[in-house]
Amino acid sequence: MSTYHIPVLLGESIEGLDIKPDGIYVDLTFGGGGHSREILKHLTTGKLIGFDQDVDAEENVPKDDRFIFVRHNFRYFKNFMKYLGYPKVDGILADLGVSSHEFDVAERGFSFRFDGDLDMRMNQDSNFTAADLLNEYSVEDLFRIFKFYGEVKNPGKLVRLIDNQRKETPFTTIQHFKEVIAPCTPKFKEHKYLAQVFQAIRIEVNQEMDVLKEMLLQSAEMLKPDGRLVVITYHSLEDRLVKNFIRDGKFEGNAEKDFFGNVQTPLTAINRKVILPGEKEIELNGRARSAKLRIAQPKSL
Numbered sequence: 001m002s003t004y005h006i007p008v009l010l011g012e013s014i015e016g017l018d019i020k021p022d023g024i025y026v027d028l029t030f031g032g033g034g035h036s037r038e039i040l041k042h043l044t045t046g047k048l049i050g051f052d053q054d055v056d057a058e059e060n061v062p063k064d065d066r067f068i069f070v071r072h073n074f075r076y077f078k079n080f081m082k083y084l085g086y087p088k089v090d091g092i093l094a095d096l097g098v099s100s101h102e103f104d105v106a107e108r109g110f111s112f113r114f115d116g117d118l119d120m121r122m123n124q125d126s127n128f129t130a131a132d133l134l135n136e137y138s139v140e141d142l143f144r145i146f147k148f149y150g151e152v153k154n155p156g157k158l159v160r161l162i163d164n165q166r167k168e169t170p171f172t173t174i175q176h177f178k179e180v181i182a183p184c185t186p187k188f189k190e191h192k193y194l195a196q197v198f199q200a201i202r203i204e205v206n207q208e209m210d211v212l213k214e215m216l217l218q219s220a221e222m223l224k225p226d227g228r229l230v231v232i233t234y235h236s237l238e239d240r241l242v243k244n245f246i247r248d249g250k251f252e253g254n255a256e257k258d259f260f261g262n263v264q265t266p267l268t269a270i271n272r273k274v275i276l277p278g279e280k281e282i283e284l285n286g287r288a289r290s291a292k293l294r295i296a297q298p299k300s301l
């Protein structure tokens with residue numbers, strides 16, 4: 001059986017949570033449960049609430065009375081936590097993006113290594129797939145996602161190929177999509193290019209930037225005064241949102257200041273410099289390569 005997911009920056013993120021044995025913790029991205037199992041090891045009477053919107057993650061839920069699994073998008077986590085009776089928490093962990101399992105199962109449609117439906121939904125109950133995006137999005141929106149989320153060098157040419165094709169027949173499969181965009185896929189750099197294109201589609205299908213912003217705003221409200229927020233990102237735009245929010249309390253623009261010139265932000269950074277995986281971790285787990293870890297806690301008044 002293949003591994004569901006190898007947790008990234010495990011030691012660093014657990015240290016960042018500074019776990020209290022009787023505390024209340026939230027793992028917003030349960031996945032294979034690697035981070036959750038490690039958090040549970042540090043708890044005595046504490047509780048851990050794990051979120052994941054993917055039904056497949058449920059197979060990894062530990063048999064442990066201290067653990068509660070919530071199969072929902074973490075963009076609603078504040079309401080769920082209130083409903084469960086935990087309006088304030090000691091620590092929140094988010095290890096963003098997709099799990100290796102999601103990426104490695106051909107039918108999920110996340111990877112260009114396989115053929116299959118253009119799907120890419122983390123939540124199998126959602127009714128918006130990668131095919132819907134390619135067939136229905138305006139030319140302007142497609143251009144935006146490939147330029148900013150994919151950071152591809154030729155978004156105009158890519159979108160023209162997509163738009164011309166979908167006027168003839170709608171997109172349904174990965175293989176067909178790859179054939180259509182072959183004329184703008186750089187020779188000898190196919191892998192990198194397709195990874196960028198597929199990443200852009202995935203981010204938009206799952207509204208990853210919007211849910212990240214909602215999650216950060218809710219986290220700032222949910223943490224106890226000495227609580228910890230630990231976020232692992234895999235995309236420069238995501239890391240920028242996390243960094244800006246921790247530093248300025250905003251996603252863009254400068255921080256607001258009070259009458260005395262003090263910056264008005266709910267959080268303060270624990271690590272001034274972003275934490276990256278070491279060479280050894282990257283060697284053992286290639287998926288750690290782009291990981292960036294940031295840790296914050298509420299700003300004391």
Ligand SMILES: C[S@@+](CC[C@H](N)C(=O)[O-])C[C@H]1O[C@@H](n2cnc3c(N)ncnc32)[C@H](O)[C@@H]1O
Pocket residue numbers: 005006007008028029030031032033034035036051052053054057072073074075095096097098099100122211
């Ligand atoms: C990188 S994996 C986390 C792996 C986990 N830390 C582990 O050690 O196994 C991200 C997981 O979060 C889930 N996920 C991503 N965004 C989500 C969201 N907005 N709401 C709920 N789950 C989400 C994905 O389905 C995936 O299983």
